[in-house]
Amino acid sequence: MSSSLILGSFLAASLIGSPALHAADASQASATSELTTPKHRLETLFGELKREREPDKAREISERIRIEWQDSGSASVNLLMQWAAKAMEANRQAAALDMLDQVIALSPHYVEGWNQRATLHYQMGNYRKSMSDINRVLAIEPRHFGALAGMAAILTSAGKDELALRAWEQFLDIYPADRKAQEQLGELEEKLAGNRT
Template identity: 60%
Template structure:
């Protein structure tokens, strides 16, 4: 990880952090992707080099103007939201409508189907991670975030979600690493810069 000189991949942080919420809960089998997630790299695989989204991520990494970067980030989100499958896109639409209507059980069912139909589609996992979080299950949210980052380590939305959950759990050192990784992908995000600065000051203060 370029900005941290870390040997531990960012996905390992998600897996490690999810264990924070396992205490006091019934034993559950770990997500099947956890071993692979521990070995995942922060850089996209060679097989993804021909993907047009790589050009957008490269542009986002180089852009220093916050407004222009926001526009690029929006294009990336639009690309990631399109599964390429009419069925999966419809299930995602239904899940969004259910969430809006506060029908969380129905939304969860739709998203479960998405992850089964197209496990390579990161937004299925990402939206389910968000839903688990809003339903108060941070451990399941972190497990889904790990699935997102296994498939797309540059997913800045998932990285921000992970950082936020870690901060809530007072896992400040892990949260700092997550924000560092986020800013290595999306360096012009002023909100993330501010979050990193405040967290760094908090950690420094706690060590004095």
């Protein structure tokens, strides 16, 4: 499998995340939701993610973070996001883009609206627009590891390996147990070391 395909599949998984909750995930999400505010829950989860060294446990924490990000606090925005996800799955990109534009207009500080539009632009090959949306995601939530993975993938495909390396380093500072990110960082370090000799 080519590195661009690996990066693309990693990007899609990182940016989109898993839409379905398993029973165990639901109970963990329920326990986390007992904390006071979404901001407080995210702070707690990011602390756990940074400390966790076991990849499977870290993945569970990352899924709980994604669940927190998905809830906009608005029933209308949440519904538009569901419709956009279904349109993306059905390869109806223009419809999905229209819905995500509406999400952003209705809720410009909702991080997942920008993130999903970045993912869609990436899938459509609009890397400049995807990178612009990624920058908006990171302005709202600098710890958005999915957006950092997307940024690293775009930078790698553009041949900007040193910048991609920095994006992976930022990703791993937030989510140290992610094996795919560790592999991508290692490959870039080897490539850059080879270029310097």
